[in-house]
Amino acid sequence: MIQGEKVTLPVRIRDAAVASAMFAVPAAAAQAVIAYSGLEIAEPRRGRAVCSLAFVRYADGDLGPYHEFAVAFLVRPPGAPPPSGPLGRLRGLAGVGAFIHWLPVNQPFTLEAGRTIWGFPKELADIPLDLSGRVRRCAVRFDGRTAIELAVRPGAPLPNGAGAPRLDAYSCMDGVTRRTPWEVRPSGVRMRLGGAAVRLGDHPVAEELRGLGLDRARALSTATVGHLAMTFEGAAEVRP
Template identity: 55%
Template sequence: MHAVLGEKVRMPVEIRRADACSAMFAVDSAAAGRLLADRGLEPVRFAGRALCSMAFVRYVDGDLGPYHEFAFALLVRRPGHGIGVYIHWLPVNQSFTCAAGRQIWGFPKEMADIRIEPVGRGHRCAVRLDGRLVVALRVGGGVPLPSGLGGASVDAYAWGDVLRRTPWVMNPAAVRGRPGGARIQLGDHPVADEMRALGLPGRALFSTRIGLLRMTFEEAQEV
């Protein structure tokens, strides 16, 4: 159990209802390696390129309350272990989940203005810090896909003073996806410059919309 801003958070943390949009991009592997320098992780490569995930989530019912979140992450491998995801930047729009994420898991959360809205057959998320656009991601509609990932566990890595690994279980339903199907717009913030250094914006390899997402976050472990 953890005490966060005067409230008790019991483990594991459960998300009972959320929805999410995500897109996967092939990016410069050398630039990805620089983001991972001294982390004990290496980028997963596909056809000589690293893989970058951009996602936005609308948390509706969960132990940390309702909030919006954007994730900028890389697919990684820790030597001797399987594939996981390194979360490089994780802005949110509510202070409690920001404090809990940083304190419990070491996630790189910070407060931001995050607007998620329906656009055409898809959704668009825009993230601003101090009134400056960092990134906007639009994910279009797709075709129904089998959920197929029920109970899938992913290692989520985050770096603070040390590297931490958090077992993260996802149960998606009402999944739609397609090749391509996403568009990124970058602003003038330093985080946007980190995205540009990877070669973004670019064409998405694949995009996904999850209409119902349940998740569980276990205790973080130092590695």
């Protein structure tokens, strides 16, 4: 029961829109940021990890309409042996999950649902975003102070059906690490190399991202999704 309403699993999102950017960051520093989860950061290249920033507008879904900002890192599935050699690293990418490090939202229903059902690190913020302009823009603000701003330039259209349909989302709240099976069905996807600009404010998470060099990094790639449907199963505790 969330705010007096019964939320049934799986939770379905019927219409969302997304803009996101991936950055290569130093693996050791990224591992230190997510050490509290007990998970191991994925290293597609030796010494480099992948940090992803995304903003999402949920229009129609089981958690109501809201805006969300996400900071995530690619992680190895718990228990998977560390890959060795360039080929092993590539093969290891097949099973990677997304560890959700920070997930501010702007509406109370999804805040409570996200924290209670999956242990997602949601907190309330003002999240103005523009997904209709030539450049997609988003800011996360607390009491008028900007924590982070992200601008993403859409790239070239990809054929529908491209992209990973199923993946695992990991989260860690109050010392408990959880895995949530997550299915995505995107359409209207555009991708490009580079194409993102990040501005960091004075929030603790912004400090962490500054420590990873995100304020001066060039994005590996950016993606925008015009229409995204998603399904979230229940979370299961994992013991890395």
